[in-house]
Amino acid sequence: MFNLIIFGPPGAGKGTQSAMLLEKYELVHLSTGDVFRANIKGETELGVLAKSYIDKGELVPDEVTIAMVEDFLKNQEDANGFIFDGFPRTLSQGEALDNIIRSIDSQIDVVLALEVEEDELVKRLLERGKASGRADDQDEATIRNRFAEYNNKTEPLLGYYDQQGKLKRVAGMGQIEEIFDRLCKAVDAVR
Numbered sequence: 001m002f003n004l005i006i007f008g009p010p011g012a013g014k015g016t017q018s019a020m021l022l023e024k025y026e027l028v029h030l031s032t033g034d035v036f037r038a039n040i041k042g043e044t045e046l047g048v049l050a051k052s053y054i055d056k057g058e059l060v061p062d063e064v065t066i067a068m069v070e071d072f073l074k075n076q077e078d079a080n081g082f083i084f085d086g087f088p089r090t091l092s093q094g095e096a097l098d099n100i101i102r103s104i105d106s107q108i109d110v111v112l113a114l115e116v117e118e119d120e121l122v123k124r125l126l127e128r129g130k131a132s133g134r135a136d137d138q139d140e141a142t143i144r145n146r147f148a149e150y151n152n153k154t155e156p157l158l159g160y161y162d163q164q165g166k167l168k169r170v171a172g173m174g175q176i177e178e179i180f181d182r183l184c185k186a187v188d189a190v191r
């Protein structure tokens with residue numbers, strides 16, 4: 001199994017690059033944001049709960065998010081490996097993921113951290129908000145809150161993975177294809 005985490009602030013290009021990576025390396029995609037949005041659309045209990053946080057630009061509580069990831073991974077015995085996109089977002093989630101992945105006799109192989117300047121992130125999010133209708137991408141106050149959550153709770157994970165020797169920082173500015181090439185080089189170096 002080969003498991004990678006695509007990491008970065010909101011708007012860094014995690015979703016776009018995941019779609020290309022999963023095709024090339026034949027991995028299963030787990031985007032916790034996508035799973036929450038599917039639940040919101042389906043008006044499930046989880047969706048109603050998640051929406052109350054997502055609309056404010058806050059992280060959904062760890063217990064809820066971790067339980068959802070465990071549930072997803074239970075039904076994936078045939079997978080070659082996973083791309084974790086938007087998960088983990090806190091140190092507790094990172095530790096939980098290590099335990100979950102160890103329980104299936106596997107490991108996180110590489111963490112690809114996309115680096116993008118903040119002005120560019122805001123521009124991308126507002127553009128995506130217009131195109132997709134995602135409410136949390138349309139409101140500047142919500143976007144600012146998502147950055148604050150990222151800086152306070154998610155960024156510490158960079159140190160966590162750096163200490164484990166798994167962190168690869170990749171420039172996330174420029175054309176989609178050139179960013180993809182940089183990510184593939186980082187993957188191929190450890191695969």
Ligand code: AMP
Pocket residue numbers: 010032033034036053054057058059060061065085086087088089093136146
């Ligand atoms: P994303 O699609 O990854 O940008 O996520 C959209 C929103 O879903 C985030 O702003 C959070 O409110 C919530 N979310 C997604 N993934 C997580 C996670 N791993 N932990 C907590 N909240 C999350």
